[in-house]
Amino acid sequence: xxxxxxxxxxxxxxKRRKKPAKKKGVWSLFKKRASKPVRKSPxxxxxxxxxxxxxxxxxxxxxxxxxxxxxxxFRLIWVISWRVSAVVAVLILGAVFYTYTxxxxxxxxxxxxxxxxxxxxxxxxxxFAWRGDQFGGVVTAESVxxxxxxxxxxxxxxxxxxxxxxxxxxxxSAIRINMREGRGPLQGHGGSTITQxxxxxLCLGVEYDKDAWDSEADYVRDCRRGSLSRKAKxxxxxxxxxxxxxxxEILSIYLNRAYMGAGAYGAEAAAQRYFGKPxxxxxxxxxxxxxxLLTAPTRLAPTSNLERSQERAATILRLMEEQDYLTAQxxxxxxxxxATLSEAAEAQTGGYFADWxxxxxxxxxxxxxxxxxxxxxxxxxxxxxxxxxxxAVIFDEKxxxxxxxxxxxxxxxxxxxxxxxxxxxxxxxxGAFNRxxxxxxxTGSAFKPFVYATALELGYGPNATVVDEPYCQxxxxxxxxxxxxxxxxxxxxVTLTEALKFSLNIPAVKVSEAVGRDLVRKVAEDFGIVxxxxxxxxxxxxxxxxxxxxxxxxxxxxxxxxxxxTPYGLExxxxxxxxxxxxxxxxxxxxxxxxxxxxxxxxxMMQKVVAEGTARRARLDGWEVAxxxxxxxxxxxxxxxxxxxxxxxxxxxxxxxNSPLTDVTGGSLPTDIWRETMVRVNEGLQPSPLxxxxxxxxxxxxxVDPRPQTRTQPQQQRETAVERILRDILGR
Numbered sequence: 011x012x013x014x015x016x017x018x019x020x021x022x023x024x025k026r027r028k029k030p031a032k033k034k035g036v037w038s039l040f041k042k043r044a045s046k047p048v049r050k051s052p053x054x055x056x057x058x059x060x061x062x063x064x065x066x067x068x069x070x071x072x073x074x075x076x077x078x079x080x081x082x083x084f085r086l087i088w089v090i091s092w093r094v095s096a097v098v099a100v101l102i103l104g105a106v107f108y109t110y111t112x113x114x115x116x117x118x119x120x121x122x123x124x125x126x127x128x129x130x131x132x133x134x135x136x137x138f139a140w141r142g143d144q145f146g147g148v149v150t151a152e153s154v155x156x157x158x159x160x161x162x163x164x165x166x167x168x169x170x171x172x173x174x175x176x177x178x179x180x181x182x183s184a185i186r187i188n189m190r191e192g193r194g195p196l197q198g199h200g201g202s203t204i205t206q207x208x209x210x211x212l213c214l215g216v217e218y219d220k221d222a223w224d225s226e227a228d229y230v231r232d233c234r235r236g237s238l239s240r241k242a243k244x245x246x247x248x249x250x251x252x253x254x255x256x257x258x259e260i261l262s263i264y265l266n267r268a269y270m271g272a273g274a275y276g277a278e279a280a281a282q283r284y285f286g287k288p289x290x291x292x293x294x295x296x297x298x299x300x301x302x303l304l305t306a307p308t309r310l311a312p313t314s315n316l317e318r319s320q321e322r323a324a325t326i327l328r329l330m331e332e333q334d335y336l337t338a339q340x341x342x343x344x345x346x347x348x349a350t351l352s353e354a355a356e357a358q359t360g361g362y363f364a365d366w367x368x369x370x371x372x373x374x375x376x377x378x379x380x381x382x383x384x385x386x387x388x389x390x391x392x393x394x395x396x397x398x399x400x401x402a403v404i405f406d407e408k409x410x411x412x413x414x415x416x417x418x419x420x421x422x423x424x425x426x427x428x429x430x431x432x433x434x435x436x437x438x439x440x441g442a443f444n445r446x447x448x449x450x451x452x453t454g455s456a457f458k459p460f461v462y463a464t465a466l467e468l469g470y471g472p473n474a475t476v477v478d479e480p481y482c483q484x485x486x487x488x489x490x491x492x493x494x495x496x497x498x499x500x501x502x503x504v505t506l507t508e509a510l511k512f513s514l515n516i517p518a519v520k521v522s523e524a525v526g527r528d529l530v531r532k533v534a535e536d537f538g539i540v541x542x543x544x545x546x547x548x549x550x551x552x553x554x555x556x557x558x559x560x561x562x563x564x565x566x567x568x569x570x571x572x573x574x575x576t577p578y579g580l581e582x583x584x585x586x587x588x589x590x591x592x593x594x595x596x597x598x599x600x601x602x603x604x605x606x607x608x609x610x611x612x613x614x615m616m617q618k619v620v621a622e623g624t625a626r627r628a629r630l631d632g633w634e635v636a637x638x639x640x641x642x643x644x645x646x647x648x649x650x651x652x653x654x655x656x657x658x659x660x661x662x663x664x665x666x667x668n669s670p671l672t673d674v675t676g677g678s679l680p681t682d683i684w685r686e687t688m689v690r691v692n693e694g695l696q697p698s699p700l701x702x703x704x705x706x707x708x709x710x711x712x713x714v715d716p717r718p719q720t721r722t723q724p725q726q727q728r729e730t731a732v733e734r735i736l737r738d739i740l741g742r
Contacts, residue, residue: 109250120148120262121266126143126145127144129586131387133386133387133389144282144283145278146281147278151259151262159297161300164330164333164335165301165304165329166204166207167205169203170204175205205260206248208251209244209251211264212263268304270283271308272311283355284352285351286352295323299312302325312351316351320348360389361437361440363430363579364440365433365444366428366447366579367580370596375593382585389579394429394432396687396690397687399690400690401435404679405435415664416434416664417664418433420432420562421691422562422566422658425566427578428579431446447559449557449558451646452646453555455515455518455640458518458550459510459612460533460539461521462510463568463604464529464604466611468529470506471506474506476517476521478502478516478517479502480492481493481519488546495515500516510623511622512623521714523547527549527550530549531549537574558661562651565638568613568653569658569700570599572604573599573603576600580596581594610702611703611706617635625638627677633688634700635688637653639677640676641675641677646664648663648674648680649662650683654688654692654698656692657691
């Protein structure tokens with residue numbers, strides 16, 4: 011039976027969810043189709059069930075709330091900050107631009123010294139000392155040795171050619187180091203670039219004004235301040251410099267202005283000061299040593315501690331290798347041959363002498379000079395070394411270890427030209443207490459030659475006699491005074507020569523009283539002893555004080571035939587680059603004090619002191635020597651001043667605190683020092699005789715005898731005796 015007459019059923023998708031299959035018949039299908047569809051009213055949507063807020067949803071809403079707040083704050087900060095930053099940037103650019111307009115031409119910034127330099131030359135014209143702010147001349151980054159340039163960059167600012175004047179990375183690193191080491195962020199390491207250091211050297215463009223500052227030191231301290239505001243100004247100045255000058259110009263300013271120790275400002279001065287060569291000729295090790303001075307120029311100066319300076323240079327050589335300025339081979343070679351000082355710098359000869367010359371010259375050309383000055387002096391470096399070595403030998407061999415005793419030496423020619431000066435046991439010093447020129451000490455028996463010089467000038471001869479016996483005087487206001495000889499014995503009648511030869515005290519006092527103290531004082535003063543001289547009879551025994559330089563100069567007057575001398579060390583002063591000297595010799599031979607014959611007789615008497623008397627330890631093989639020992643009360647001072655035909659040398663020994671010496675007299679250690687000095691001084695010289703009287707004949711001479719011995723007569727009688735002597739002098 012065919013089904014073609016039936017209508018086809020609707021196509022309905024199978025239910026997604028399958029139920030157990032139930033077989034459906036045809037009738038069921040038909041019945042379903044025949045049923046009338048029921049129209050249902052639209053069903054109401056069920057209201058969503060109210061859910062209780064979960065913990066997660068609460069956190070989300072809180073997070074969203076604060077997120078909106080933070081977003082608002084961030085946007086607000088961003089809006090404010092970029093506007094503030096823009097304003098700050100404009101202000102900084104304005105400050106940089108203003109500073110830029112104030113910067114001078116680079117050539118005006120190369121020499122920034124407040125004082126000039128003083129270069130001291132010896133008698134041969136060789137440099138032996140420097141004073142003031144030494145400046146060897148302008149150099150540039152292109153003209154100096156590339157090793158010096160590379161060493162400076164490697165040490166001070168390895169990114170110098172890559173930054174714009176300031177290095178944020180360097181500042182951050184410095185702050186981190188300072189904080190780690192327990193300091194403030196701006197204390198210690200500064201992280202400054204070479205440009206910033208140069209700005210600091212320029213004091214940010216503020217020039218020194220003596221009316222505005224108490225001293226130059228205060229000005230420098232203010233320039234070196236490290237406050238936050240100062241750092242900000244320094245950064246602005248550095249940025250302006252970077253805009254105005256090239257990198258090499260900035261480096262040139264730095265190389266010319268940086269202090270490198272020992273009074274040397276700039277690379278050229280330092281190269282000449284330490285190595286005796288121009289900055290253009292420095293080796294890697296020498297360049298490294300100079301670069302090492304920039305962090306601590308005084309402490310690391312090779313003249314202060316060469317070994318420490320060499321160690322610092324070795325560190326810089328390593329930095330140069332790390333930054334490819336040196337190969338490993340070049341660095342090894344330089345490290346194996348560290349830089350050493352030049353002969354002049356190493357010797358450091360004549361520190362006391364140089365200080366004395368600087369003190370004796372005019373201030374406006376020495377200590378306060380604004381010019382570069384050249385001073386030619388009388389110093390003989392060979393003789394200076396001889397004196398320094400002699401002093402060292404005696405103290406090493408004959409003075410107990412740990413002794414605080416001091417000594418001084420002066421060597422001069424007969425015209426007063428000082429050839430050597432040692433002012434203390436530490437000879438390689440600058441600015442130290444100079445015992446040769448500053449220490450006023452009692453002279454003791456070293457004064458006696460001026461007593462006998464007065465007697466000889468008045469007509470007494472070397473063979474005139476005086477009685478060595480107990481002797482006393484009543485001193486008004488002081489009581490009775492009875493001098494004694496050093497040996498506490500008496501020799502009876504002796505000649506003036508014997509009295510001087512054995513340094514007898516009583517004959518010296520008697521002669522002084524006979525010729526008149528005023529005349530003795532006048533002769534001593536005319537010979538150059540300008541210190542205050544005693545008024546009483548102890549004048550003859552050296553109760554007065556004097557300096558070693560004065561005493562040595564006075565003895566030079568005896569050697570030259572009786573004329574006064576003014577000790578001098580300055581021969582010629584001129585400005586650098588000028589051929590015509592501004593001033594010449596500041597001393598020399600002056601007026602005659604005693605007759606030449608009297609001077610020759612006195613030299614004869616003093617020669618006997620060395621040949622047969624208290625100074626026998628001063629004898630020199632082949633040389634005639636004259637001199638006089640001196641020992642003060644309680645041996646607080648010991649002297650020997652002697653001379654050959656060429657040089658006069660004075661030696662003093664004692665304690666700075668005036669303590670007594672132990673077992674020392676003028677005829678012992680001071681005489682030993684004198685002899686050690688003169689043995690070295692006379693090397694290579696041909697002996698020549700002293701200018702003295704020879705073959706002195708005995709002749710009848712009135713005895714030297716003050717009348718009466720005990721000074722009890724009235725003042726009028728003493729004045730009559732002096733008047734008689736003056737009348738004899740005027741009538742001669």
